[in-house]
Amino acid sequence: MRRSIRAIAVALVIAIILPAAALAHWPVANRYAYISQSYWSKHRAVDIATYKGTPIVPMRSGKVVFAGHKRNCGGYQVWVSHGNGLYSAYYHVKRRSINVWRGKYVKRQTTRLARVGESGCATGPHLHFEVWRGFPWASGSYRVNPWKYIDSGYWLPYRYR
Numbered sequence: 242m243r244r245s246i247r248a249i250a251v252a253l254v255i256a257i258i259l260p261a262a263a264l265a266h267w268p269v270a271n272r273y274a275y276i277s278q279s280y281w282s283k284h285r286a287v288d289i290a291t292y293k294g295t296p297i298v299p300m301r302s303g304k305v306v307f308a309g310h311k312r313n314c315g316g317y318q319v320w321v322s323h324g325n326g327l328y329s330a331y332y333h334v335k336r337r338s339i340n341v342w343r344g345k346y347v348k349r350q351t352t353r354l355a356r357v358g359e360s361g362c363a364t365g366p367h368l369h370f371e372v373w374r375g376f377p378w379a380s381g382s383y384r385v386n387p388w389k390y391i392d393s394g395y396w397l398p399y400r401y402r
């Protein structure tokens with residue numbers, strides 16, 4: 242009995258916790274970056290401040306579902322689908338720096354989506370980075386703390402490792 246409970250617990254850990262925490266990459270290619278605003282109830286994203294022009298890379302591989310400008314304060318932005326209803330979104334990117342298009346397959350850590358900028362309502366160069374459960378901004382979708390997904394990355398600043 243005990244043993245079967247333990248087996249179920251192990252199976253649950255593998256089925257639930259592992260996929261949620263499975264390796265997502267720090268999304269900016271510059272170690273001179275820091276989190277200028279964390280995730281909280283009035284800001285369901287992390288802001289990563291770094292130099293303007295720094296390449297932005299996807300946290301995981303996936304397919305671009307939106308690339309362009311929106312009047313939602315985010316300015317120029319890229320949204321990526323990672324499958325299983327998980328999406329990531331990258332905002333305030335530099336104008337004309339978007340390097341991908343809807344339908345393009347992008348590779349974790351490798352494909353340059355765009356460059357850090359301050360388009361939209363940004364007051365300085367930073368990446369506003371969101372992770373969504375469900376298609377971004379669709380009804381029933383919600384944002385989760387991106388930090389829970391970032392657990393690796395060549396460019397992850399030393400202080401976060």
Ligand SMILES: [Zn+2]
Nearest residue numbers: 286287288369
């Ligand atoms: Zn922000």
